[in-house]
Amino acid sequence: MALQRVTPGLSKETRVTTKKKFYSDIDLSFTPKAGSPDANGNYSGDIYKKLDARAVVQAVENILLTNTLEKPFQPEFGTNLRGMLFELTTDYSESFITTMIENSIARWEPRAKVLRIRYYAGDELIRAGIAKFGSYVSNEVSIIIELEINNKGFSTTINLNRFR
Amino acid sequence: MTTTIKSTELDFQTIKENLKTYLKGTGEFNDYDFEGSGLSNILDVLAYNTHYNALQTNFALNESFLVTAQLRPSVVSLAESLGYVPDSKKSSEASIDFSINADGITGLVNDNYVLQPGEVVCKGERDGLDFTFSNRVALKATRSPGNIFTFYPLSTPDDPIIVHEGEERKLQFIVGSSTDAVYVIPDKDIDIATAIVKVFENQGSATSVGGEFSLFTDLLDASTVSSASRLYVLRESPNAYYELSFGNGTSLGLAPNVGNVIEVNYLRSNGAAANLVRTLSLTSTITLLGADQSITIDPNRITLSVATNGGAAGGGEKEDIESIRKNAPYQFAAQNRMVTSDDYSALILKKYSTFINDIQSWGGEDNPDPDYGTVFTSIVWKDGLNATTITNTRHGILALSDQFQIASFSLTFTDPVVAYISTQTFFQFNPALTGLSQSNIRASVDQSVTDYFEENTGKFSQTFRQSNLLTEVDATDPSVLSSRTSVTLHMRIIPQFATTRKYIVTFPSPIRDPELSDGVTVYTSFFTFENQRVQIRNKINQKVQTSELGVIPIEYDIQATTVLELVNENGTIVGGGDNIGSYNESTGTVTINSLTVQDVSGDKNYFKLFAVPANQSVINSTRNKILKYDADESFTQAIIVETR
Numbered sequence: 001m002a003l004q005r006v007t008p009g010l011s012k013e014t015r016v017t018t019k020k021k022f023y024s025d026i027d028l029s030f031t032p033k034a035g036s037p038d039a040n041g042n043y044s045g046d047i048y049k050k051l052d053a054r055a056v057v058q059a060v061e062n063i064l065l066t067n068t069l070e071k072p073f074q075p076e077f078g079t080n081l082r083g084m085l086f087e088l089t090t091d092y093s094e095s096f097i098t099t100m101i102e103n104s105i106a107r108w109e110p111r112a113k114v115l116r117i118r119y120y121a122g123d124e125l126i127r128a129g130i131a132k133f134g135s136y137v138s139n140e141v142s143i144i145i146e147l148e149i150n151n152k153g154f155s156t157t158i159n160l161n162r163f164r
Numbered sequence: 165m166t167t168t169i170k171s172t173e174l175d176f177q178t179i180k181e182n183l184k185t186y187l188k189g190t191g192e193f194n195d196y197d198f199e200g201s202g203l204s205n206i207l208d209v210l211a212y213n214t215h216y217n218a219l220q221t222n223f224a225l226n227e228s229f230l231v232t233a234q235l236r237p238s239v240v241s242l243a244e245s246l247g248y249v250p251d252s253k254k255s256s257e258a259s260i261d262f263s264i265n266a267d268g269i270t271g272l273v274n275d276n277y278v279l280q281p282g283e284v285v286c287k288g289e290r291d292g293l294d295f296t297f298s299n300r301v302a303l304k305a306t307r308s309p310g311n312i313f314t315f316y317p318l319s320t321p322d323d324p325i326i327v328h329e330g331e332e333r334k335l336q337f338i339v340g341s342s343t344d345a346v347y348v349i350p351d352k353d354i355d356i357a358t359a360i361v362k363v364f365e366n367q368g369s370a371t372s373v374g375g376e377f378s379l380f381t382d383l384l385d386a387s388t389v390s391s392a393s394r395l396y397v398l399r400e401s402p403n404a405y406y407e408l409s410f411g412n413g414t415s416l417g418l419a420p421n422v423g424n425v426i427e428v429n430y431l432r433s434n435g436a437a438a439n440l441v442r443t444l445s446l447t448s449t450i451t452l453l454g455a456d457q458s459i460t461i462d463p464n465r466i467t468l469s470v471a472t473n474g475g476a477a478g479g480g481e482k483e484d485i486e487s488i489r490k491n492a493p494y495q496f497a498a499q500n501r502m503v504t505s506d507d508y509s510a511l512i513l514k515k516y517s518t519f520i521n522d523i524q525s526w527g528g529e530d531n532p533d534p535d536y537g538t539v540f541t542s543i544v545w546k547d548g549l550n551a552t553t554i555t556n557t558r559h560g561i562l563a564l565s566d567q568f569q570i571a572s573f574s575l576t577f578t579d580p581v582v583a584y585i586s587t588q589t590f591f592q593f594n595p596a597l598t599g600l601s602q603s604n605i606r607a608s609v610d611q612s613v614t615d616y617f618e619e620n621t622g623k624f625s626q627t628f629r630q631s632n633l634l635t636e637v638d639a640t641d642p643s644v645l646s647s648r649t650s651v652t653l654h655m656r657i658i659p660q661f662a663t664t665r666k667y668i669v670t671f672p673s674p675i676r677d678p679e680l681s682d683g684v685t686v687y688t689s690f691f692t693f694e695n696q697r698v699q700i701r702n703k704i705n706q707k708v709q710t711s712e713l714g715v716i717p718i719e720y721d722i723q724a725t726t727v728l729e730l731v732n733e734n735g736t737i738v739g740g741g742d743n744i745g746s747y748n749e750s751t752g753t754v755t756i757n758s759l760t761v762q763d764v765s766g767d768k769n770y771f772k773l774f775a776v777p778a779n780q781s782v783i784n785s786t787r788n789k790i791l792k793y794d795a796d797e798s799f800t801q802a803i804i805v806e807t808r
Contacts, residue, residue, distance in 0.1 A: 022194070023194055023195055024192070024193050024194045024195060025193060025194075025195040025201045025202050025203050026193065026202045026203055026206065027202070028202040028205070049193075050202070055195055055201065058201070058202060059195065059198055059200035059201045059202075060200060062200040062201070062202065062205065063199075063200040066200075071208060072176065072208060072212045073176045073177065073212075074199070077199055108198075108199050108200050109198060109200050110198075111198065
């Protein structure tokens with residue numbers, strides 16, 4: 001009689017299902033998984049993955065933080081947010097940046113839909129609780145982008161800080 | 165798992181797509197298709213790196229072959245591997261007459277005097293720029309009656325004195341212990357043909373006046389190389405300077421020894437800028453050795469004049485990349501010896517490229533009248549060269565052939581003969597297909613015709629093809645629907661006025677059979693004969709018996725023939741010119757047996773001889789024939805149509 005391998009806890013009637021991961025990307029922080037250190041004390045495990053919505057959010061952040069003409073052979077890729085650093089923080093700039101963000105995400109990241117974009121500049125950051133009271137925030141702008149991914153809401157924040 | 169990474173793709177996007185194809189097979193990551201994903205960024209880096217390396221490899225491979233190399237150092241280096249030394253700048257040169265009237269000068273006891281290279285320095289001017297000319301060979305003069313010393317080249321007394329343009333430079337190198345040393349001459353404007361390389365025993369002899377030295381000669385001028393040969397190689401280095409090197413001391417010629425001093429004397433040339441300098445004035449002081457002391461000659465006693473009427477000539481720029489690419493394989497094939505007719509062209513062009521626009525050589529066995537043992541060369545000289553320069557260059561070419569030919573062939577110069585092509589072009593033109601006017605389109609068609617001839621004629625061994633011309637015409641504009649053209653050849657006869665003589669003209673192609681047309685096939689433009697305006701043409705109304713001999717009734721027909729007649733403007737035969745010559749259809753030769761031309765019309769010194777070629781489709785130029793376009797005899801005409 002042939003031997004039968006039996007997995008503990010599973011019977012013949014048990015249906016094993018896995019949750020389908022639609023999106024998978026590498027984690028650009030390149031953090032290695034915990035493993036055993038080598039002779040030099042470095043961990044050499046695989047890097048983490050970004051899955052599903054978190055992969056899409058990472059892609060959106062990439063798009064927002066990339067300037068046009070930055071990517072080889074794709075000069076139009078990116079949002080050019082850093083190019084706006086030397087513009088005045090006026091309502092006109094906000095609407096302009098909103099258009100830039102919406103257009104670039106619509107073009108380069110079809111998995112995400114922009115729901116709302118909020119801006120906080122200077123003291124607004126403190127009032128909104130984004131920056132701590134007493135922080136030097138006169139050169140800082142936070143852009144909070146609310147996204148819809150797979151019918152769920154997510155948000156990501158881009159901070160633009162002029163150093164001088 | 166599919167592994168479809170194609171390593172031969174160079175394009176960035178294609179490389180990236182290949183990487184994506186690979187990732188599709190792995191299933192590990194799915195986001196490669198989204199440009200914002202981290203994976204896409206990684207693929208960008210990988211693809212860019214691959215693309216960069218592929219291009220680098222491609223460039224490196226391109227630079228490895230003469231036909232594809234783009235950088236001058238690569239082309240020069242590859243040409244040198246074929247034994248080809250690219251031309252440096254070339255100094256303009258002029259022949260001069262130079263003499264001293266020593267009558268009344270006391271102390272000149274010698275009957276012969278020698279001036280060393282560089283002792284005769286003169287200045288010329290062109291377009292506001294001054295140029296310096298000097299002698300590169302020793303000159304000698306012998307006292308003649310009247311105490312006149314007329315100088316001539318010491319080694320070639322029958323040749324004129326040649327002075328070369330350029331600023332004289334001198335460099336000295338002390339030979340060290342290193343073997344295979346290369347001595348760099350940091351000058352991009354050197355004329356390597358003017359280099360004089362001397363090797364002194366030591367620094368003492370190099371610095372003393374009259375120190376003993378050994379003279380080395382250019383390897384390119386050597387016919388044999390032995391262990392005793394004193395040869396040098398002067399060639400362009402990758403940084404466009406020049407490198408001097410010597411033999412290995414054994415089988416490849418003598419090498420300077422440790423402690424020797426190498427002295428290089430050369431001219432820094434201004435190239436073609438000094439061409440056409442017409443007058444020269446002496447700037448150096450001429451000193452001749454007297455009985456007790458050197459005697460400085462009063463400039464008023466010195467006569468110096470440019471012998472060449474057209475002035476200095478032969479200056480040229482450094483050989484460009486395309487010229488090197490074209491000439492190196494020919495030079496390699498010639499192997500520095502004249503065996504085939506192409507060898508003659510290659511070696512002559514190599515040495516005299518600054519004088520020659522185009523050259524064609526062929527063996528006498530290929531002549532219509534074979535002349536075995538003779539090589540014919542036909543040269544199109546550069547503009548502005550005068551007869552003296554051309555004569556001197558021909559002497560040089562003959563000397564060159566004596567040096568390099570391996571059989572006793574005689575070299576004969578033949579002037580190029582130009583055959584002019586005129587076209588009568590008609591094109592179907594639909595005005596509805598263009599916004600341009602008929603005159604504009606016609607001007608464009610004229611330009612197309614001119615462009616075709618500029619590109620395809622004007623040099624030796626070129627061919628006119630009617631179909632190619634019409635293709636250009638049809639491509640002028642979409643409104644030009646189709647076209648046709650008829651071709652006429654003509655050659656120019658320069659007559660000796662008021663002198664009766666025979667004229668033989670050979671066209672580059674066979675001439676049409678006279679019976680194939682009712683019109684004339686061979687005819688001339690009008691000229692003056694016995695105070696009448698006349699022309700020569702082939703008979704188109706010759707009475708020819710068509711019935712066989714002895715058959716009655718005798719039948720005649722009126723036919724055009726190859727017989728030539730002399731007629732006035734009314735078509736009446738004049739001066740008994742019923743039969744003054746004929747033409748041979750197959751050889752294309754027109755013979756006028758006897759003709760006395762009184763004058764030609766207009767300000768020209770020639771009249772034109774026209775012929776309709778037997779084959780309108782193609783005209784070949786062989787041997788010394790050159791085809792050119794004659795716009796004055798050509799026209800284009802639009803035929804308006806409404807079809808599309």
